[in-house]
Amino acid sequence: MPSASTSTTTSPRAGTAPVRQARTPAPGLFLTLIAVCSAVTAANIYLAAPLLSLMARDFGSAPSAVAWIASVAQLGYAVGLLFFAPLGDSVNRRRLVGGLTLVTTAALAASAAAPGITALAVAVFVASAATVIPQLLVPLVAERAPAERRGRHVAAVIAGLFAGIVAARVLGGLAGQAFxxxxxxxxxxxxxxxxxxxxxxxxxxxxRREGPLFAGLAALPSVLRHSPDLWRACLRQAGMFGAWSALWTSLALLLTGPEYGLSTATAGLFGLFGLTASAVAPLAGGLVDRFGAARVVRSAYLLAAVSVPLFWLGGHTLGALFAAAVLIHAALVASHVANQTLALTATSTPATANTAYVVAGFAGGAGASALAGFAFSHFGWGGVCGVAAVWLVLGWGLTAVRR
Structure with a gap:
């Protein structure tokens, strides 16, 4: 219930009351700033992936012994989303984004100074848990966008997210090799x-209206239970993101291993194929607005299914690896734009729904990354491709039957 001090002025969405008009930039500039901020903060989750070999050398360990750091980052992000992202429906976003920025900055600094693998893992976990800023901004973008252009606006932010992922791999690998x-x-x-x-x-x-701080977190089971569209989007993105994570977080181990013998910097350049995602996002947003999310997700899963055998062949043939990288990024971003647009419009609490969606995706990614590290150590690159295939089958199969 609102307290006596709560403003009586209501906003378009129930549960919020503006204190004053914010001096926001022009819509195009505002969207660009959010996309750039999302790119920088999203990159924090993937900083470790192209640097695993350098970390292992610094700590005197085998590369496979530090591969789990990549999954720690994804798990931390999922935990942060679970606790912080639902606050977007009930807490002042400006203060929340500012506070999380300071925590993320401190944790990244601690990562840079980490004396060992355990300390690094803890710092990476905290940094990833606090760097949930993009998922506080996406619901805001969806709220402000005209209904007929919502898919395109969400796609613009997602393009920024994937640009950050590319930068983390490419620039991170180059800078790591140099400095x-x-x-x-x-x-x-x-x-x-x-x-x-x-x-x-x-x-x-x-x-915001006063109430339990973590009311959004408590409401997650109910929101999922009463929204089949949200439930389906969560599972399908968990399967897609898990397949991508298994392949992409293990790729540096393949490229810097005996099969190809590339340097960390050269292997990092492979991330340029991730630019496919930034190019596909606007196209996917337009297709969602025109044909609906379900058809776009179905097409994305077909692309991903084709990419897995190409990745397996890429264990020995570089050209197949190139083609597979393009396909998996196109599949991931198309699926993400469609599923997230659906999740943001499936309920009356977009921040809570978005939390369920992104947590599901990153939990799937963290699980697949951890299993992929084990598979690479015991079965090689073929084992990693097997993990990706299983995640795709689960993501689609568990949602194929209507409920």
């Missing part, structure tokens, strides 16, 4: 601080 992996984390800390605070300053400042 050391610790400087990569330190540089990301500076970028996160600048972009995060700049974004917080232009966000609408709202006073």
């Amino acid at each position: 050391g992996w610790r400087w990569v984390f330190a540089g990301s800390a500076v970028l996160t601080l600048v972009l995060g605070l700049a974004t917080a300053l232009v966000l609408p400042s709202q006073r």
